[in-house]
Amino acid sequence: xxxxxxxxxxxxxxxxxxxxxxxxxxxxxxxxxxxxxxxxxxxxxxxxxxxxxxxxxxxxxxxxxxxxxxxxxxxxxxxxxxxxxxxxxxxxxxxxxxxxxxxxxx
Numbered sequence: 001x002x003x004x005x006x007x008x009x010x011x012x013x014x015x016x017x018x019x020x021x022x023x024x025x026x027x028x029x030x031x032x033x034x035x036x037x038x039x040x041x042x043x044x045x046x047x048x049x050x051x052x053x054x055x056x057x058x059x060x061x062x063x064x065x066x067x068x069x070x071x072x073x074x075x076x077x078x079x080x081x082x083x084x085x086x087x088x089x090x091x092x093x094x095x096x097x098x099x100x101x102x103x104x105x106x
Contacts, residue, residue: 001033003067004083009104011070012080013040018065022073026062034064041065076102 005011005025012022023038043063049056071080074097083095083104094105 001030003028003030003033003035005035005067005070005072010073011035011037012073013037013065013069014071014080015069016065017041025070028067029064032064033067035067035070036062036064037070038062072097072104074100074102074104076100 005028007025007028009025010022011025013019018040021037021040023040026036026038028035039062041063042060045059045061047053047056047059072083072095073079074081077097077099082098084098085093086096086103087093094103096103
């Protein structure tokens with residue numbers, strides 16, 4: 001499955017319990033079509049004591065979100081936007097904002 005976002009992109013969540021939150025994508029699961037966004041969809045993970053972490057305990061960590069629930073965030077437009085693709089003069093393909101034309105790939 002091909003996704004419209006990549007690791008490192010800044011996105012805004014457009015639906016669900018964390019609607020309106022912005023964050024950087026930490027990981028992408030293309031097989032399931034899900035992404036992990038920094039600071040969003042926080043879950044509690046119960047860790048059993050092991051030799052590496054003898055304390056164990058409860059950890060707060062980010063859960064995954066369906067990729068359809070996030071949109072790229074444009075700094076120039078100051079909001080979530082759809083993107084298009086454009087071919088540069090040197091032949092490289094980049095993602096651009098549909099509203100203002102700002103490029104997302106540097």
